[in-house]
Amino acid sequence: MAGDEINNGFGECGYFEAKKSKLEEQFAAASDPFRKSNLFQGISIFVNGLTDPSANELKQIMMVHGGTFHHYERSHTKFIIASNLPDVKVRNMNTSKIISAQYIVDCVENKRVLDYKPYLLYTNQKTTQPRLVFGKGKNTSRANETMAVSMSETAPEPPPVENDLGKILKVLQLAAVAATSPKKETADKTVADVSTLSHSVRTAVDPAFLGEFYKNSRLHHIATLGAGFKQYVCELRQAHGNQPFPKRNELRSVLSGKQEMNADSAHYVMHIDMDCFFVSVGLRSHPEWRGLPIAVTHSKGGSAATDVPVHPQSDRQAERALFADRFEHQLHDNFRADKVRTGFEKKMSLSEIASCSYEARAKGIRNGMFVGQALKLCPELKTIPYDFEGYKEVAFALYDTVAQYTLNIEAVSCDEMFVELTDLVADLQVDVMTFVAHLREEVRSKTGCPCSAGVGSNKLLARMATKKAKPNGQFLLAPGIDVLAYMAPTPLEELPGVGSSMRHKLAQAGLRNCGDVQGTSREKLESLLGKKLALTLQQHSLGIDTRPLVYEQQRKSVSAEVNYGIRFSNASECETFLRQLSAEVKTRLTDIKRKAKSVTLKVMVRAAEAPIEASKFMGHGVCDTLNKSAMLQHPTDDVNIITSNVLKLMKEFDLPPHELRGIGIHLSRLSDVNEVKKENVLLQMFEKMSEKRKIETTAVEVQEEPQPELEQAEQQQQVDLEPQQPLDMSSEWKNSTNTSIKNTAVDPEVLAQLPEDIRQEVLDNMEEHLQPKHSEQRGRKRRKPKNAVRRSLPFPSAPAPLSKVSANKPSNRAQHLRHELSKRYRGGGQTDEIVMDYIDKVSNHVHPAIFEYISRPEVEVSQNLQGAAAAPRPQPPATLQNYLLGSNYKTMLADWVSNQRYPNHTDIITMNEKLAELVKGRYSSRIYDIMKHLCRLIKHKHEDVCEWHMAFRFIEDTVQHHMMEFEGYQMMLAESISCVMCEPM
DNA sequence: ATCCTCCCCTAC
DNA sequence: TAAGGTAGGGGAGGAT
Known part of the structure; x- marks a missing residue:
């Protein structure tokens, strides 16, 4: 993947460039596909002054042959390459390592590391003819011989240095070859395409695009x-x-x-x-250019920058007018407007200048300016490449x-x-x-x-x-000094946070420098800028800055964005790229060891009036920008969940793929991987087990007749885990339930087309997600029984949600149940008599066995209550994810209670949700067992923690609430917790 | 009041 | 040809 190329050395191991061991360095070297040999492995040079070959050429040679090129002299620099150094300079130098550039050339020519002594510039041994001697011992010379053989360009091979290293290098080189080969497979398209194949990567459709782009992007x-x-x-x-x-x-x-x-x-x-910065770094190897107007840019300058090919579908005139209009009348960005005005001439390079020397600035050239424009200001401008x-x-x-x-x-x-x-x-x-x-x-x-x-x-x-x-x-x-007086004449745009937009807004109000702002009322500033910006602006204009220095900065978001080379011809190309970008942003997320709870998709779309093709090669042209975000149910770093949400958001935009000009994915609401782990123990257990189960059950069959609630939750999970499956519209609304797009509205048109009962279900789900997440409200929330749910219940109509008052009318409920029973089990005989008798007596709380009994299908009705309770329920759907139904629920509960000193809010919510599912699925006896077991675990917890007592009561309360709603009765539970410390009054 | 989403702006 | 990214702060306006 592009990962390696994007990695700037700030990967999870941190700054490897700074600290990395020799071995790691060699690893990195071996994976470089441009590497021809490791001839100069371990040899570093520094070039001082003009040489032949030039410093840049020597750098190339060193890189290609595994050496190191130092841009400034370091203590461990092995050789200093020079041709002639002024005496003054030499006097204070250690001359024992100053050699001629010819040494490097001769080493390459001879395909071995030669003795450097003949090339020393400042010793007696100085000669022009190199001696062909191996400076080191026998072993080395042998190695060198092998190296010489292996230096043939077609079959590069590492020298058999330290055996292990040699092996590793070999493996890595093979891997590098393997990694580049798929690129060639994309060549299968057409033979006629051959001409374009030889070209470099152009658009985001090319699988190598992302890596190429990031490798070259200054920003x-x-x-x-x-x-x-x-x-x-x-x-x-x-x-x-x-x-x-x-x-x-x-x-x-x-x-x-x-x-x-x-x-x-x-x-x-x-x-x-x-x-x-960029110019200074570039000039280290070209001190002779100091004092010239220099610019760092991708453009090679000269005629290449003044005679640029023009795309037939682009229109610089039209684009310039559009841009100028936006910048001047909407954004008031003089610099950008100017750039467009004078930099958009036909055939002038639109490559941007990343950095320019002070000599160039003196001519009016600025960072960010197009090369074409800069050349008009200063035709002798020298361009240098990035480093x-x-x-x-x-x-x-x-x-x-x-x-x-x-x-x-x-x-x-x-x-x-x-x-x-x-x-x-x-x-x-x-x-x-x-x-x-x-x-x-x-x-x-x-x-x-x-x-x-x-x-x-x-x-x-x-x-x-x-x-x-x-x-x-x-x-x-x-x-x-008198800070006030010092600040007063300072133009406002010199203050941090004041850019072109704010400068213009303030100028409209007659405010140009700090003095103007010093004498303006806060009210006026606030009406202009808003509360916070007004305050900081005023403080800054007075020289006051309350911002502390922040030494250890925490990341709050991660993103990956590409607004260059985006040219899709169909939805599948777009989807492929979205997957790549999702993977990229996921890598960045895991690199900083965090998880995200919010995913935002940003797109740039060609503005309606803009020419089809941008003036700048592969640029985005004039665009409109759109954002859309999705809140995840739990913080995640799972690439599949991220991808599925990104694809969903893109689908919601419903934009023609060929109009897209830019795509970005932002992840925010980050939390620490470890925090999440601590916070959500139960859920992690659920997820872990569901992963495992997924692997075990090879084929996951989609239910023809989806069972209501549980089924939906399950389907959602599948989308999260398996975004590889194409998403069709019919599944989309179903999926928009539990996990993801809580905050995205369902298209009313789509909604209108749905059958009545399904629409109701969707609306209910949406409503559900808008509920506050607070535990009390969520757990106790009144829930309207849904049609779909009712259909699966034995009762023709489920009891309406009961208020506290009606819930406490046992005789009514008993009558109701008796009625149902007698209807259903006409002539049931003795057993039903016993049941009804029992119900009359217990009135308020019903034993789970009764629920089991009355919810069994008629055919299964047995003659005896005991048997009925023991009879196994029909197997839950294979897709059911509720692990409280599994055989190891006790272990899981024990893990939860014993490992946590205090229960987590999120775990309790999870528990309530899963138990609610069980209520709806009428798994009464399992609920009974779970509650019994949980209660005992808490009672026997090593340390008496009232938080756990309260948690149990809360869970109990929630379960009973759901029982009341769906069955009309509360459940008789085996045990309860009593504690003098936290017992409710 | 406080939160959320969707922007916009700024800085390097 | 060209490589127009990324993160943070904050405002407007709506929902709760």
């Missing part, structure tokens, strides 16, 4: 790296505990003596941010550098964070900006990239300071 990388570093800070903090920071001592001795301390007790928050690995590498170096001094870090993104400095500078006894300068220099030397930092008394002011500091500088918003 995806920005987002996942950001999330990754938030988690990284958490991990570092947890791993660190209360240990000291040794680096502080080192710094203290370096800076000691020359510092006069800040005597004030000011609060210091630092905001640190890399300067035009996602490099961004991660540098980001780790940045975070690790800061983390040496403190872990009071709030990660904002991969290149930006807030750091609480108050305690740190007090501990170091240094001036705050001295520390910042030292830190920035360390970051620069470790990453090879410049950064800027601002310091203020809160996050807002620190950020403002950074704006002043950029590029490559630092700035302190001194604690003593």
